[in-house]
Structure formats: structure tokens, C-alpha cells
Amino acid sequence: LRAKLIAVIGDGRIDDSERTYHEAVRLGGALVDAGYFVLTGGLGGVMEAACKGARESKKYSFPRTIGLLPWDKAQAANAYVDIVIPTSIGFARNVINASAASAVVAIGGGNGTLSEIAFAWQFNKKIIAYSNYGGWAAQLAGTAVDSKRNDHIIPVQSAQEVVAALEGPDTTGEVEVEH
């Protein structure tokens, strides 16, 4: 038995009055409803919203949310992270978000989200992106990051579509990570 971790990535600086925040709450809930764990960077904004949504799911049981913090202070985690992992490696923890996830879901997002999408592509992970909440997720939804893979970033518009995409076929093909 292995936990299936789905990374939710997006802007850490939006507040809980924004529609992106509300959708990220729905997304966190839908992921736990469907049996997944929610992996985030552990901080605020979309990260907080996804963890909050996870906790509100009727299928929730402790623990279901994992937060990979950039620095060493566990207190920096948002209130809804069950398993706090202070990495102490700074923004390089974005690499681990991509590497540790079964799949990555992006909503909105700035440069941090962009770096995580780039690494998820490198690690040959299924990438799902909201086309209707702006940011890098919307810009990249439906596109290919580069020609190394034959598939593309799966565009979605709702948490239900995310879950359907997660349960759909693996289109990432076989890409060798060179060592």
C-alpha cells in the first residue's frame, strides 16, 4: 500500500477571498475524496487552500496533506499541513515537489509554479493545468513544454476534470532520466 501523492502548485501569495483560492479548496477536497494525498510546498495561498480543502473532505482522515517547506522552520507551514517536511534546501525544494508527486496539478501561478512544471516535465510526470484561472497554468494548459515528450499538459477547468484526468491513461510515455 502506497500513498498516491498529487502535487498542487500555484501562487503562494493569494488570499482566501480570491476565486483561485476557492477553487484550490475544492481541488484539495476532490483529491482526498478520490483517495489521493495532497502534496504542496506547505506555505500560503494555493498551498494553504488545497490543504484546507483536503481537511474538509468527508473522506479525510489524518494525515492526508504533506508540506515540503523551503527552509528549516516548521512553524512556517500553513495550519492545514498534516506532515511538515522542512527541507532546508530553499527553492530547490521545488524539484522535490515535482519528483515526489505521481502527478502535478497547477492553478494560476508565477515563477515558482513555472519551475515546478518544468521539473515535472523533466521527471516525466503527468501534468494537469487549469486553463481558467490565469497564471502559468493557463498559459501552458494544452501545450508541450518541449519536444522531449510527445504528450502535453492536460487542460482542465474544474476539480472534477482534474480527478478524471488523474484517472485517465498515462500518456507520458517512457523517458529515461539520465544519470
Next chain:
Amino acid sequence: LRAKLIAVIGDGRIDDSERTYHEAVRLGGALVDAGYFVLTGGLGGVMEAACKGARESKKYSFPRTIGLLPWDKAQAANAYVDIVIPTSIGFARNVINASAASAVVAIGGGNGTLSEIAFAWQFNKKIIAYSNYGGWAAQLAGTAVDSKRNDHIIPVQSAQEVVAALEGPDTTGEVEVEH
């Protein structure tokens, strides 16, 4: 509610016929009995034993074991890791084992264990070491790594003593991690 992660560190190359393996199984069980999560490097030997013990605890419920793998292949994890986190940063993941744990317990151990003890000291974590299973744990049990901290590595001889040490006072004092 936050998971309390206890890192169990030791030799990844011992097999399940060795007394160190058996003690690490008992240790994993005792940690889960006492309400803790077991954090390891996710591979074999002591890491496997601690996860196996965790799963055998009567207090076990999924998930209680977390494995921070050095590379990107989740399949490298031992069979008892509930939450596999392939970090893709190689041996630098030893830093995260130390950084993410509330406390670190060492049994036996070679150079990897030594590096994790060194980082746990840096991150001002409580460090507990078996004095009776050889390796770096035994060499360092009861000693101070350097003069930055006033406390020492707590020597133990059984899983029960580990749990008692975890519940004992925090003697690590206040050390600022410089940025």
C-alpha cells in the same frame, strides 16, 4: 494536528538476520506505539527494519512511514514505506532527513548515518543513539558533536529507552541557524 516525525538512521546494507535489524524492527514498532511517525531514507537495512516494525505495531494505521529516497525511482523504496518521497537530489537528501525530523535515532551506521547526525546537530535536533549496536551511533552516544551546543547525544540501549528519551526534556537549547 501535526505528525511528529522521528528519523531512524543506520546502515542500509545489513540484512534481516542481524541483531541490529531486529532491534530496528522493535524500534519502529515502539515509535508507532508511542504515536510517532517513522521517517527514514526509504531504502534497505535499518531503514527497512524500522518501517517493517512500524507496520507491525498494533497502533499502526496507514500511513505511518515516510521514505525520503535519494533518487527519482519510487520503486527503490522498501516494501514498508507508506509515503515514498523520491527527492532526486542524491545524498543531499540526508540533510532533509535531519531537517524534517523532530528527533533523530541512530543505530549502528556508517558514513551516511554520520552525515545525518552531523546535520541533526546543526539543525539543533534531539539526537538519540544506541550505544550497544556498534557503528557511529555507538561511537557518538553520550558525546557532543562540537561545542556549538551544550547538550550531548543521548545514549540508549533499547527501544523503550528511545521512547523515554523522546518524551524527556528538550535539552537542545536555542541555537540560531544562520541565513
Next chain:
Amino acid sequence: LRAKLIAVIGDGRIDDSERTYHEAVRLGGALVDAGYFVLTGGLGGVMEAACKGARESKKYSFPRTIGLLPWDKAQAANAYVDIVIPTSIGFARNVINASAASAVVAIGGGNGTLSEIAFAWQFNKKIIAYSNYGGWAAQLAGTAVDSKRNDHIIPVQSAQEVVAALEGPDTTGEVEVEH
């Protein structure tokens, strides 16, 4: 006296018959002509071309090229790297390319280049991108990665324009990296 490191980033898989390779050779030469050191990921393609160009500059003296390799084998470095730094942290070394450079110059490029641009934006580095060699450099030339900074990625079309942009005003403003 401090070396000024300019990171040259781009596709590691192009060969020396391609026009992007030829431009990267010219770029490496122009950077050394202007007194800079050339920092790359140490592997092939654009990384090799920039180092090769550096060595061909009349102003070249050993050492002027630095290669931050992802893994532990120094032999993986291209033949023109003077200072090989095998990082052993995998693709997380992309973070260091961005962090260690005074400025970043992108030409062409796939997901690795994209991640380095994203981190360079985070670290508030001047970013210069060729608009006329395709890839992520061309897609992002003249744009802002997100709203955290007020400036944009400086578009260029030649090595001479790169050097002019490097010597131009610092438009990155003051952005605090949070710890």
C-alpha cells in the same frame, strides 16, 4: 577582485552543426572578450558551445569556464570546461546556475532552460534572452515571468547585444528573498 559569472543556458542536445550552437560559440567568446566568466551546466549542446567560444577568445586565460554538473562524474563535463563542479544533486543544480550567476543569458532551450529562467527570476537576476533562436528564450524574450518584478526579460539578437545588455542599467529592482 571577484569573477563575474554569466550563466549561459540552452538546449544540451543540439549538435555543432546547428545555428544555435554557432551563436552560443560567438556568445561565449564575446563574454570572455568583455571580461566575464562563463557559467554553464557543464554538459553538451549550448553549454559546450559557450565554453568552446570562451576558450577561443583572444582575451581567454585559464580558467574562464565553470561547469556545474548534475551528478558526480567529472568526466561528464564537456571538453571546454576549465573548472568542473560535479554537484551530485541532480537537476536541483539548475537552482545553483541561477543563484550563482550575475546574470543569465538564454538561447533556445527546453524544460531545463525554463526552470533556470524561473529561478533566475526568483533570485532577482538580470535575464537576457535571444528572440531569434526559438525555444523558451524566444518565447519569453521581452516578457515578465510574473508580477513579482517590475522589469522584463531583455530581448537580444546577437552576442554584441548581450554584452550591451549586461553593461546596461540594473533594472531588477529590490526583491527580498524570503527565508
Next chain:
Amino acid sequence: LRAKLIAVIGDGRIDDSERTYHEAVRLGGALVDAGYFVLTGGLGGVMEAACKGARESKKYSFPRTIGLLPWDKAQAANAYVDIVIPTSIGFARNVINASAASAVVAIGGGNGTLSEIAFAWQFNKKIIAYSNYGGWAAQLAGTAVDSKRNDHIIPVQSAQEVVAALEGPDTTGEVEVEH
């Protein structure tokens, strides 16, 4: 032509009145006299002393000293670092000090030095340690870190002995780094 990097590791908090500092100055000078580059963690104490010594060598030409800083601020480097590499990955940069060096020389040292020795052992690097300046270098001089390698840490008492040990046979044998 490749720069041969020798990592000098030791306590970052000693000041320039201490005999360890003076010996590290001599060591930096002797390394440059012998044609090597000096790789350090870029900060104070032994790191500063080794870079200072390098600059004072008659064989010195710019650049010969490389500093791998833990964080993102280049200004944190000591005054004698020629090539500043702010890694932004925190103490995980200790891994790179070990990985990037042809050989590692330890003098004195606390937990940071200990972690670097542990990683240098992992990466199968020749390790040389002063037996006469205390700290972890003295404790480990002449010993084996664990049974993975058949050799031991080479004990020395002067900069001349360090250079002789560097030019002596490679006794590290063949150890595969697993991926």
C-alpha cells in the same frame, strides 16, 4: 586542461589570532604553490584563511579560490574568494564541497566539517586530515569512516605533508556510487 580543486574544510568561527588559522593560511599557500585551486565553503575562519593563503602564494594568479556559499548573498563570501558561488541550498552545499573536490583536507572542525568528511568518504575522495589541530580532523586522522572503503583518512601535520599526500598514490579504490 582542468583545474584541480582541493577542498579545505574546518571551523568557520575561529579568528585570525588562532594557530589553526595560521596553518590554514600556510595550507592555502602551499596548495597554490603546488598548482591546485582552493575550494571552500566561502565563509570565515578556516575557509577565509585558506583563501587568504592562496592569494599570498607567489604562484597565485586570478582566480584560484572558489567559495560555495550556503545561501544566496554573494556578499557573505570572505574577501579572498575569487569565484563566489552562492548555492541557495543551505547546508546541503556541504555535499557539493565533497563532490566537487579532487581531494579534501580537514583541519580542526565541528559538525559541518564532519558532514563534509562523511560525504567525501561516500564520494570516494582522498581525505587528508591534520592530526595536530584538534577537532574532527584530529579525531578521524588515520581512521576509516566505515568499512565501505579499504583505505583510511591520511594523517598529516603540515602543509608540506598535505601536498605530499595529494601527490601520493590514490588509495581510494573503486567504489560505485549507486543511483
